Structure formats: structure tokens, C-alpha cells
Amino acid sequence: MSTKSVPMRSFWDGSSNNFRAILEHFENVGRLARIKVEVDPIFEIAAVCRHMEQAPDWGQHVVLFENVKGSEFPIVGNLCDTRDKLAFAMGTSTRESVNRILDAMTRPIPVQLVDEAPCHEVVITEPDLGVLPIPTMSEFDGGPYISAGLHLTSNPLTGVRNAGIQRNQVHDSDLLGIYMAPTHMLQHYLAAKEAGSPLPVAIALGVHPSLLVSSQLRLPFDTDELAVAGSLMGEAVRMVPCVTIDAEAPADAEVVIEGEVLHDTTRLEGPFGEFARLYGPERELPVVKVRAITHRRDALYHNVMSASSPENVTLGAVGREPSLLSALRSSVPTVRAVRITIGGGANFHAIVAMQKNFEGEPQKVGFAAFAAQDLLKHVYVVDEDIDIFDDEEVHYALATRMDPARDMHVIENVKGNPLDPVSVEYGPGRAVVNKMIMDATVRIGSEVKYRRAEVPAEVMERVGQDFDRYLTDE
Template sequence: MPFIDLREFLTFLEQEKDLVRIEREVDPIHEIAAYIRKTSDRQGPALLFEHVKGSQMPVIGGLFAAQRRLLKVLGVADQRSAVEKLVESMADPIPSITVPNGACTEVCHTGSDVDLTRLPVMTSSEKDVAPFITMGLAISKDPDSGRRNLGLYRLQLKSKNRLGIMAQHLAIHLARAETKGRGLPIAIALGVSPELLIASQWKAPYRVDELGLAGRVLGRPVELVKAATVDLEVPAHAEIIIEGIVLPNERESEGPFGEFSGYYQPPSSKPVIEVTAITHRKNPLYLAGLTGMPTTENHVLKQIPLEATFLNALRRQFCGVHSVHFPFCGGAGYLLIVSMKKTREFEPRNLIATALGMAGPKYVIVVDEDIDIYDLEKVLWAVCTRSQPARDALILSQINGAPLDPSARAPHCTEAMGIDATLPKDGSFPEMVTIPGLENVPDF
């Protein structure tokens, strides 16, 4: 079911008894993260921390620590249906609209009144170098075309008015701004609707506006308002908006930070944001998010949109693709499982090469439709009984890969492997064992 803003979603979760209020004071340094880790490990409720040390703002955590909450947002019963719904949304986006006023601008801080340290920014892992904003929806525009990009990028708190940023598509925008000798305007929306968070995780083609995809999930246009100090539009119903400029040709050390792989990413040189304004609702809520060793809400939030991205792309080239799955054990990104009904023997190998070329997974397993791709025991059974390494494995080296792979010898450069665990089409394979009458045995 659609939710116009974060508060509407929280009200729904409380009615469903899927949100717990933490009334005691908690510390944003490690303690909030420990609570979120615990609820993630047991697929527990979302958490509302009412009293946070050093801040007047309540904190929301573990919003997507359990997949059932994401399915509720999409109005579906299971993961496969969620993926199919997002694929449908890609084909029919609803453009966003600009409205004159929004709750996110009720209070405005500019100039010397800007102070990021008023936000209860969380420090998660033991060796994180600083507090990081992890659920901030970054918005920027291509300086050449004006096309917009959305993304959840980690943001290191550096001072009252400076943030470090690890960017992806936004880095393209920054590079184009720098060639013109300019900085890049940016806005970071905190506490947006769950539909917007889901849309931000689509690995959509560069020219696709994710706000239109979010609008399709909502069933109506996403409402935007003009930012206060930069030439951007921001979600009208967000809790907090941070506005600023990504400084041209300026880089500073960022990290270490505990990433989705379960390992720390070491320090590296990253762009810097100079904050020009902070606007927010009266009595705003701060949305925190945890990543690290799988499974966390970071993995849950990105898994289904990523599966929809790959399913949509692979079906365009291979008509027999049935479903895809990025299991949490692979960080919801490194391992891709595909089920398909092949029409020719070479199709699985072609699919493997295509999927590995999409700069994400480094392992791809292709199975037949009779294998439940959500059951890793069945998938590995198919690998062990239906494939031979020399015949059915495809290994590629020195290809573009996932950006945060701890085993990679160079950034974005990886080796990758695919396994064709499908049965031969000519029927030259032993028959599977079955037991007749199994469906007639009563429960006991």
C-alpha cells in the first residue's frame, strides 16, 4: 500500500505492532547501531528511539530490517511478486510534480546557523572513522542535460558544514561540472517515503529518472518543492533536507567505514560537500540505517530493486528467463542466481557473460525452472549434480565489477565466474527420484 511520507508508514507499522518505541536514552555512537543489528538478526520490528544523547530529534532505525515491511510497501505477498511489480513499474513511470510548499521547509537554517552536529548522526561499526549519514537520498542534476539522479550514498560527517561523499552516478555529474570549473549543487533528503527509498535502489540506466519509478509504486506523482539555496527540487514530504555544493576539484580522505560486504573499506580520497542550508519539519525525525555483515536493512532495501533491474535487462535478451535472485549471503550483490527455460544449449553461457558484464555480480549460477532459486540447498544441489567444472564453468578476468569487493586487487576490477547448472536439452540425463503418494500423507 502507498505511503505519502515516512510518518504515515510509521503509523501503519505501529498499528501492525511492527514498531517498538525505545524510551530510554541511547547513544548515537554504537548503541543505536547495536539495537538495529539485534533487530536485523532476528527479523524484528522497526525501532523508534525517543531520546537520543546530544540531540532533540528522535531516531528511526531498522526500517527495513525485515523484508516483510518492504513487501507491505509494495502491496505484495512474496519476493517474486515484488520483483515483478518493480519490473512493471519500469515500463510505466509517473513523472514527479512541483508544488508550492512542503513540510520539509517549515524550518530553515542557512549561513552560520548551519550545524550538522545537531543531527543525531550514527556511528555504526567499531572502526568507522566518524559518524556517517547512511539513509540520505542524494539528488543532483547533470550539468549538461539537466537529468536528475537519485542515490543513497554514505556521507561522512566532517564538520558543522562539511560532508564527505562516496558517489556513483553522481560522480558523472560532478566530473561534468568540474570541466566547466563549477561545483555541483546537491540536496540530501532524510526521512523520505519508503517508496522513494526503494526507487533509489534501482540500478536504472543513467538517463532514467528514479522519481518516476517511485511515482508508479505510489500510484501518483512524487511531490517536490524548490530547494532554498540550490537549483534543485526536493521531496516535499521529507523530514530533513541538507543542501550544498560538491566542491570542484577538492578531495579529502574518507573512511574507513564498515561496508555491506561485512568488511571495512579503507580510507580513500573522496569529494567534499559544503553545506549551504538545512531545512526540516517542525519536530523532525531522523532516519538512520545500518550496513555491515549481512543481513542488514541495507541488504534488504537493495535486494529486490536490484533483482528487478537484472530481471528486466536479462528478459530483454533472453526470452526464457523466469526469475533472478541476489541472496543475502552474497551481500545482495555479489552472487546472482537465474532460473530459465533454455531453448539452445549455449544460452546459459551467453546469459552468464551478459550478467557479468553488468558490473555487479562476480558469481552467476544458471539453473532450470524446476529449481527454487530462493532455496540455496536446492541451487547448490543442482550445481553439484548437473554441472562439470571444465565443461560448465565460465571464468573471466580483469572485468569491471562491484565497487566495494574486498577481494578485488584494484577498485572496480574483478575476476568473475559463471556456472551453467542446467540439464541438457536432449534428455540424456538420469531421471530424478520421486516418491508416489507423497501429497496424500497427512500432517503429523
């Protein structure tokens, strides 16, 4: 089956805080690329997205595949693959995103429960995942994978909600695999398993990017990330009770998969091209029994690229930096900025800029970073004069201010990420790794030695104010 080309106006429902409203905003500024030819969800969609990412004229566009082979659902891609796109979706700038999210963390808006919702316009209680255009992205992936699913579960002991993004392999028409990162949803699952019960889960696709970003915040356990998402959007996230399970789903989502993570069943899952640009191996992992699929009548399917694409790691970096900055400032108030790098998979590397007042503070910052986000592996600490978003500046600090024998601090056998290829996995989802703090700050007392050689600032300013006269013949 194929789809017809549908104008965006028929997608938009007038709301300003949902998935299709964001697409409207991108189209209004000429940054929505419509692909009208038929495209296969098996590898071809991924290939087009990768080419769009790399093309100078198309890298800042969101992609709408209007004609997806075998499905009535259009696919949206490349929505989250740059910091600029996520900032635009949140109504801010790239450099101000961290402050915007930090402010939202201090002023959460609780969710609003509603009785009726666009995501319930079509309800399928005899579910068949084959109706969804779930792509296969990397060459040796174990099959089609849901990659943008916002997983909503509740703590079986307290009832507090958690939001996170997990990967889901399609096993059967009503069965998904699930790899749960060693974070809060896994704790929910383990608590349910200990009680001998399945864990209800709502998997929402096609939500406002603020929900996806908030799901990546490393907030304290039993803190609802959707309250932060509400603050980012300026209004409460609307939630609706699910049809078949004891859970709630975003009312304005495009698609919701209702299911239960079974406590007594596993299945071989993987491989899957992951954030480390390598394949996560096959493992025996839990499964999600799908109880229902609900969606809008004209639903859009959202896909997030993984592996060699920067999309899933960009989403992770933007979401994790604010909570890391907040945690570090609680320990060392003179921390100025943090950057979680794309090259480090948004999990392994953090760069921190600080005003150092005492020797040993960079090490304290490193330990605080590991405590706040325990999947980090390398923390690089630089002075506040270094622009941590400029790779050349960071390399300059490492080259001129770091003595390997003195300033590299290795901590052995710390909890790590099992998807890190150098980690030692000792059980499903459990691994240890050696970690490192690198102090690339100027030694106290050596400031004169490290004075930058520059043209006098007042001369640079004077010339810059009248620079055009140097470019004329008069």
C-alpha cells in the same frame, strides 16, 4: 539534550505516501518497537538494531528510538532490513515485489513540483550538522556517517535527475565526505568537474521506502528513478525547489541537507563498515559543502545499518533484481526469475533461473547480467525447476548439475567494485576484477537422467487433502 516520548499520532500528518505514514502502518499491525530509554547514537543504537534483527520475536519490527542522547530528533532503524518489511511498505508480498516493481517501471509517473512543503517547516541557512543525531555504527568507522541519505542530483548536460544512496562522513559542522559508487551520480560529478563547477545535491532523509528502492534500480542513464517511485506509490512524488541550491528535494522528506559536491576539494574519508562486511579504506575523496538544513518541525531521523547488518544490502537487492530481470529477459526471454543474494552484498552474486532451450544460453545470460549490472562478479544459472530463493535447492543444482571443468567460465580483468576486497583498484573509485559464470543446468538430452525421485504427485495430493485423518487414533 533528550527528547520526550511523543505518540505516533502526532507524527502522522494524514498522508499515506510518506515516511511517517509507513511507520503508522507498521504500528497498526504491531510491528513498531518503541525504545523509550536514552540511547547513545555512538555504537549503542547500532548494537540495539543488531540485537533486534537477530531476536526471533523482534526481527520483523521497525525500531523507533524516542530518546536519543544529545538530540531532539528521534531515530528510526531497521525499516529496510528484510524483504518482507520492504514489501509491506510497498503494499505487496515478498514474492510479488519484483513483478510490482517491473510493472511500475513500465508505467512511470513524473514528479509533481510544489511550492510549499513539510520539509521546509524549519530552514537553517547557517547549518550545523551537529543538530542531527548521526550515528557511528562500526568499531573502526572514521566517525559518524549518514547512511540513508537519498542523493538527488541532475545531469549538468541534460538536466535529468538521478536518485541514489551514497555514504557521507561528517567532517565538520558544514562539511560532509562522500563516496560515490561508480554509477550515475559519479557521472554527474565528473561532468560538473570538467566544467569547473560544483555539483548541487539534495540529501533527503526519511522518505517513503519506495523512493529508496527505486534509487537502487539500474535504469538507463538519464532516467528519473523517482518516476518509478511515483508509480509504486500510485501517485507522483512531490518535489520542492531547494532554498539555497539549484536542485529539488522530496517535499515530504523528514530532513533535507542542501549542499554542493565541490569540484576542487578532497579530504581523507573513511574507513567505513561497508556492504562486504569489511571496512572501505581511507581515501582522498570529494566533499559536500552544506549550504542549508531543512526539516519538519517534529522530524524523524532515518538510519540504515551497514556492514554486518543485512539492511543496506537488502535494500540494494530488492531494488536491483527487477531491472536485472528485465534486462535478462530482453536478451533471453526464457529467463524466469533472478535473485541477488544478501550474502553477496547485493553486488557480487546473482542466481538466475531459466528454461534452457540451447546449450550456451546460460553463458549468454551471464554476459547479459554483467552488461546490465557491471558490479556483479559471479552469476549462477540454474533450471526453472530450482527455487532460487531456497538455498538448499540452489546447492542441490550446483552439486548435481555442474561440472567445474566444463561449466565454470572465468572472464579476466573486468570492471568491478573497488569495495570488493579481491578487486585491483587502479584509481579512486576504479577497479577491475575477474568474474565467473557458473552453468548449473541440466545438459540437453540428459533430462531422463535428472528425473527427480519423488512420491507420485497424485498420491501426495490425495494424502494432503485428507491429511488430518492420519493424525487421529480412529
